[in-house]
Amino acid sequence: MQMQPDLIAEARRQAQICNACRYCEGYCSVFPALHRERAFAEADLTHLANLCHNCRGCYYACQYTAPHEFDLNLPRALADVRQDSWKAHAWPRAFADLFDRSGVAMAALLTLSFALLFAVAQGVRPESGEGFYAYMSHGLMVAIFAPAFVLPLLTLVVSLHGYWRSTGAVRLGLSDLGSALRSAGRMRNLEGGHGDGCNFEDEDRFSHARRYAHQAVLYGFLLCFASTSSATVMHYAFGLEAPYGLFSLPKLLGVPGGVLLTIGSAALAWLKIKADPELGAQGAWGGEMAFVLLLGAVGATGLALYVATGTGAVAWLLALHLGLVLTFFLLTPYSKMAHGFYRLAALTIEAGRQRAGTD
Template identity: 80%
Template sequence: MQMQRELIEEASRQVQICNACRYCESYCSVFPAMHRERAFSDGDISQLANLCHNCRGCYYACQYTAPHEFDLNLPKALAEVRHDSWKAHAWPRPFAELFDRSGVAMALLLALSFGLLFALAQVMRPESGEGFYAYMSHSLMVAIFAPAFLLPLLTLGISLRSYWKSVGGGALRLSDVRAAVLSAGRMRNLEGGHGDGCNFEDEDRFSHARRHAHQAVLYGFLLCFASTSSGTVLHYGFGMEAPYGLFSLPKLLGVPGGVLLTIGCAALAWLKTRADPQLGAPHAWGGEMAFILILGTVGASGVALYAATGSGAVAWLLPLHLGLVLTFFLLTPYSKMAHGFYRLAALTVEASRSASKSASSKSL
């Protein structure tokens, strides 16, 4: 709690200075939200932190960074509060604290353990089955992955409800959610103040690379999710069981999704190695990189598994892929994946407040 208090107070100090300067007013959603306020509660600081996309443009434009006595580093201050807010609102919190201390080791241990268990489970192969079901029964996969998918969603729902209350989120309106989804899908806050992109990896180089990499990950993940969902509908709704052909809906969605996910994660990992870790949350760098690599490996192993269909490689690629997917699901509420949900919540709150301000201005 003491560390959390110190992070909030340092971010609040910097936000007060930025609010007086206002040079970066058009850079991203953080500054309009900041400039609406005169004083900042802990919830306000947490909201600003989750609006921040860590593009770092404000840092490189700032005249008050070190060696100035104000020593501003707003991207780092907000990144540390943001990372701490995920842990503070996570449920159950002890799991979040454990992941914060040993996230990389947890991820590797779980992925290897689950992969081994899935490999051993092939001893109980069904007597009949095609494709993946020749190695593992459909009922066993459902019994494992249904709770592994639903329980993290439940914990995320509880965490987001806590966050929503702490930042003063009001009644949820469809128009605000729609505005938040459009902003997230476009990655508008990574376009830079003048549309030239952000300079995440280099002070003097503006680029849309990080924005495009994020979009590849987002759309790749959504395509993979849609692929799995369409396969579920075909299986239970129409009695059409896997394996599916290349021109079936699951494959038309899943193959491009896996490719996009792999490319996007590889690009994000490369950009992260090019950027200054001292402009983010340095202690979280390893865990964030591990998450990117796990997510990218999920995509790559899925594509490799499809390419290996009908070969002996499926026997070891399938346990590897399933182990990675299961690890990804179980760690979602406590890993960097949670930031997508918090970011969407923060954008929804911001859309609501912007709409309220606009309505008030018109009434005057």
């Protein structure tokens, strides 16, 4: 699907000025990639936009921002293109636009609706079972969550494939993917040009707060995913059914994962409230905040469920937690969760282009 031409035109105008200035050459991965080009096709601008981590350091260092006649605001221009690139490949596009505008309300409505359905489903709970399975059968959970996980993932794969083709990616190798994974894991592009962090919070105040919050969310999410995966293997491969003890692999992975996810999401939400909205994607604040709040709520309710084991609170906490998880899965192709995959793709493409340029 075609991206919005006005957003592309504005990003091209600003990229051409930045290419002539080159003051921000060492700030992040965007500028070496930008300075490699002489003209900027839509694919080039899409690639630059998904490389950008919106740390905003370049904006506060720029001498051509308003009231200068050039009126540069590269973080916003790239954020607009980046957001549009995800939506251009999402299906259906109208749903992605709605989530951008009213993400918090949409996520809240879906969560409450699903939680109510899960609460009603507990009325047909199994006659026997332990832990969560005393409230809802394992078969019912699998029947709901298997397609809710797989179908949005397939949608995201199709979307990502369209993005990958649109950028004209070079032939890539495992070393390029490894380089991208190291950069993403370290959050290298949030370190700032001199390693002092970025200016996301308040103009001249350099800080690593956003980088650390992103790392907490990333590693918390990966630990929670590993916890669920290990429980699945234990259940089907070894016949070891939940509930699991504190020193079991699912709990050793899931508890610290939930803590990191909750703390990191709360920090990102706080930073987003403090940040200047004029330097981000226009009209996407609701969807971005909804995604962060969903992640944090999933982590927090998961921890609360563990703490509440054996009490009467488990019934309603389980319904709420499952409602949040189902909402998160279904909104994945339209939420900022997609940006993790797109950004990893952009970092991989950039590693390949850098390697090709030195061969």
